[in-house]
Amino acid sequence: MKVYIYKGFERFWHWTQVTLIVMLALTGFEIHGFYELFGYREAVMIHDRTAWAFLALIVFAIFWHFTTGEWKQYIPTLNLVKEQIGYYVTGIFTGAEHPTNKLVYNKFNPLQRLIYLGLKMLVIPVMVISGFAYMYLNYPNDTFVLGNLGPVAAIHTMGAFFLIVFIIAHVYLTTTGHKPLSSIQAMITGWEEMSELEAKEMVKSEMEYSLKVAKHHLITDKDRSAFLDEALQETEEKLGVKNRLHDVLSGSGAGYFRLDTNGDYIEVNKAWANLYKYETVEEIIGKNFSLSRSEKSFAQLKGNFDQVLSGETIEHGLVIRKCQDGSIGYHTLTMTPFMKDNKIIGVQGVIINIDRDNASKLQWDNE
Amino acid sequence: MKRILYIFSILVIPQFIVYMIITRTDNQCIVDTELPAEIEVVNYTKKADQKNILVADHSKFEILQQEFERPQDVTLACLSCHTERHHELMANNHWTWDRTEKLAGRDSVVTLGKRNMINNFCIGINGSEKTCVRCHIGYGWEDKSFDFSKKENIDCLVCHDQSGMYIKAKGAAGYPVEGLNLNIISQSVGSPKRENCGICHYWGGGGNNVKHGDLDKAMNSCSKDVDIHMAIDGEDMSCVACHTTENHVIKGKAYAFSSENKNRATCTHCHTDAPHNDKILNQHGDRIACQTCHIPEYAKANSTKMVWDWSTAGRLNEDGSQIHEADADGNHNYLSIKGTFVYDDHVKPDYIWFNGTADHVLLTDSITEIPVQINTLMGSYNDKGDNCESTTCSKIWPVKIHRGKQPWDPILKRIVQPKLWSPNKGDSAYWVDFDWNNSIVAGMRYSDLPYSGEYDFVETEMYWPLNHQVASADKSLQCVDCHTTDNDGRLAKLEGFYLPGRDHYDFIEYIGILLVLLAVAGVVIHGGIRIVLRKNCLHDKK
Structure with a gap:
């Protein structure tokens, strides 16, 4: 049984974020000196532009979340957090049911709420702010000058590592839906396949x-x-x-x-x-x-x-x-x-x- | 079908557009190696637009239609029309061989110049003036008694001769060689050409390109590979095109002598302080001298001297004759009078922070640091000036570091001034008698300085900011020349600041990589268990 979960904007937002974050990561770690891919100069320019594009998308997303009331989906709850963790630690291996259901008005499980809220309120702002400082508070002509780029770069790098870890876990957890690909399919088409039981609950x-x-x-x-x-x-x-x-x-x-x-x-x-x-x-x-x-x-x-x-x-x-x-x-x-x-x-x-x-x-x- | 189109239009097309925007190739930012971009400049008329107007034909001036007996007579003839110019010249440090400046890091203002300073090439002129002043714009400076107020002793011709016939003699206190036709020479005068400046500035230190490393006789007629500005197939610029001169005040500083940040010839005078079509590159100019990227190497045509070890000097052939050893390129490896040399060409510069001020070791200074810093170029990353509105903001500069080993007084801990040159034997001159102690006694006595009677050799370093032999844009440094973790990155040794692409904090790297590995391991283990227990998984057990 298929249920409509993700609206058009959400899917556009999600996949655009994917493109931008992947590009930011690829160019960012090149700038960090891990490898050569685009060429340093290109990498810097792409990173800069991508960051601006990302910022524009964030503005759109904030607007969308507040006009549609979807921001409420991120209100954190400790309700069922234990059950959700328990599901990933043991239940998933024994074929237990998901402790929470994915619904249009409540599409995140409590763990997701916490993690996504953390991303939105902590990691992304820190990356944006440190990125701005990195780019624009560096040279003596700037109005405010950092004493040393080091701490900013350290924060920015650490944030990048956190995002990589998030992406790994996030992509893996998409396979824990009804079928391994049903979550990804849902993010593309908007319709998620669910078990009869889940659908009924839904x-x-x-x-x-x-x-x-x-x-x-x-x-x-x-x-x-x-x-x-x-x-x-x-x-x-x-x-x-x-x-x-x-x-x-x-x-x-x-x-x-x-x-x-x-x-x-x-x-x-x-x-x-x-x-x-x-x-x-x-x-x-x-x-x-x-x-x-x-x-x-x-x-x-x-x-x-x-x-x-x-x-x-x-x-x-x-x-x-x-x-x-x-x-x-x-x-x-x-x-x-x-x-x-x-x-x-x-x-x-x-x-x-x-x-x-x-x-x-x-x-x-x-x- | 409609749904597929919808999905395509909200998911795929935006990604394509976003990708195109963020990776768009900015034409302005690409160095086109085929067609050199027209570079916009200010305060300079390009060669194609220059009109050569002959201001005056000196051969028609009556006063120059004479057989001059003495070179001083030429000077007097010049001054008879160009009246009062001698005041300008006599204030010029080409004449005074000193400048009164405040040394960086010291309170006192001192009068310093070739007249009383030391370097780690020929050390200093005291006691050897008669030969050293071959590069002085004057006549008759034999010793300390030279009268700097006598205008007829100004040598106009060394700078203004255009006949190419005017040559100053060796060991002749600045007089030209005998038998010159001063009549023809004096009629040829004009604005100084490269050859005029080069005769001293190329040959300082006793040979072509020895001192600066970026000033070489090859630049009289060079290609763009050697110097983009002076290339004869390019703008063909003369020295004074940049070292602009008004009333004989010549723009430009040599930090072998200078200490203050003033009257410098700068790139930005013509190229402005935003010469790139790229904001980030222009911002680099706030902390990085143009020269750093645009002079990727020096001594591009001929070798320059990198090391001069005086301590080995004095070795003679069995018959008492002097030894001359040279390498395949003709560079001296060893000379009995001077010691051992190391030359190099196509040298990668060293890089330092420099704010335009300098300190110098004086003969009266007590040495506290070995290698002795003959001159200290001031600056650090943290020296940001007044938001860089002032020019004292430290920038990364390319320098030639010349390393020496030269005589000093280990008891008094001072660098010593030996007397090197004399036309006669038995005059205590080292280059004739090969006796260090005698030459130092003579040199120090001449300089009115104490000497303990003991000498040794001490390692010294001297810094020469590079300004010439500018490369074309496509041969200039690229981002990864500095922004690299390689140990041979250009700025690998320049510490005290965080350079993206070069620096990282180990603990951040370790924690970050560890977290990523843990995440991967978690996925592999968790996923592995799920696959093994597949029958129970995925809710479709029914």
């Missing part, structure tokens, strides 16, 4: 993500109609699972339900039944939705239910459900009218489970 997360995004839009955007369609469509595009949404839904962790105008369950999927801790789907069919709430929250639900019946789409935000065994769960709820022959004959909705830990975060998001 679909679930994508749904959650898309709905969250849709919800966000609803809060800020007055146009509430057809948001679910939009969200699903977006998800479909990202996943490349066009017209298979129903399958996806039934296979995902998102619960689907349909009520008639009285509020009786007509249809629920397996995931819904699981979330409410019913053994089978049949147990709930025909029963009233008042079962799923505490008395107090049901009044609110009822109000929304009536609104949906009048044609509105309601994004309910966080709700607390009462499960069959009396326990409590959290989920987000989205309800739209269910139409047949242009008449509203019921209400359908999607619920997405939320861990207790994440629930508070989501509430915070809503505020």
